[in-house]
Amino acid sequence: MSDPLTLDLSFFEGDSTTVAPKLLNLLLVRGRRVARIVEVEAYAGASDAASHAYRGKTPRNATMFGPPGHLYVYFTYGMHFCANVVCREAGVASAVLLRALAPLEGLEEMRALRPAARRDVDLCSGPARLCQAFGIVRADDGADLVTGDHGITLVSDGFAPPAAPLRGTRVGLSAKAGADGALLWRYAVTGDQNVSRPRPNSGLTAAETVVR
DNA sequence: ACCGGGATGTTCT
DNA sequence: GAACATCCCGGTG
Numbered sequence: 001m002s003d004p005l006t007l008d009l010s011f012f013e014g015d016s017t018t019v020a021p022k023l024l025n026l027l028l029v030r031g032r033r034v035a036r037i038v039e040v041e042a043y044a045g046a047s048d049a050a051s052h053a054y055r056g057k058t059p060r061n062a063t064m065f066g067p068p069g070h071l072y073v074y075f076t077y078g079m080h081f082c083a084n085v086v087c088r089e090a091g092v093a094s095a096v097l098l099r100a101l102a103p104l105e106g107l108e109e110m111r112a113l114r115p116a117a118r119r120d121v122d123l124c125s126g127p128a129r130l131c132q133a134f135g136i137v138r139a140d141d142g143a144d145l146v147t148g149d150h151g152i153t154l155v156s157d158g159f160a161p162p163a164a165p166l167r168g169t170r171v172g173l174s175a176k177a178g179a180d181g182a183l184l185w186r187y188a189v190t191g192d193q194n195v196s197r198p199r200p201n202s203g204l205t206a207a208e209t210v211v212r
Numbered sequence: 213a214c215c216g217g218g219a220t221g222t223t224c225t
Numbered sequence: 226g227a228a229c230a231t232c233c234c235g236g237t238g
Binding site for chain 2: 055058059060074075076077078079080
Binding site for chain 1: 228229230232
């Protein structure tokens with residue numbers, strides 16, 4: 001990594017659909033582990049039936065209603081954690097789910113935490129996988145990504161986000177949970193091999209799921 | 213390669 | 226009691 005640049009809090013104050021594509025190509029850093037963000041999804045909060053914040057503030061989603069630039073970590077499927085970057089000012093819920101990273105440094109530590117990953121491209125290619133690789137757990141909910149109070153930071157190395165990222169529909173949402181095929185709120189770096197697989201049973205290949 | 217199903221526990225109805 | 230912003234393994238082609 002060369003010359004990491006700290007982000008300003010104002011970077012995160014926009015809506016999730018604005019912030020999401022700007023997160024692409026930023027670096028997630030924890031100790032010696034460094035990975036580039038290559039796939040994200042926007043969740044808009046009160047107006048978004050698929051957002052955990054849709055039905056208002058609860059103990060689980062409280063971090064989403066807090067200040068921007070913090071990590072919202074939730075537990076799902078009885079065994080997995082997923083991590084979001086909180087957007088918007090305090091009091092308004094909006095967040096971006098981290099879906100895939102390209103590992104750059106500290107791969108040995110990631111491999112140790114992800115024994116099931118057969119190839120390095122599997123280390124961070126999924127929202128729960130990247131949490132495993134970075135050791136992100138419930139205790140990291142609320143971590144400040146600017147100050148790094150949990151040892152986790154989000155920085156830039158001067159590599160700009162793609163001008164025209166791949167876009168697609170969000171993954172893993174049932175119709176009941178608010179899936180909306182009209183919303184292309186999944187953003188990814190074109191051609192990156194670490195982009196996560198399509199939803200199981202979707203009948204789509206990865207290339208088809210993330211569309212132009 | 214592409215399926216199908218099981219794991220596991222928190223959260224909300 | 227159902228659903229869940231998922232992953233992994235073992236089947237089949």
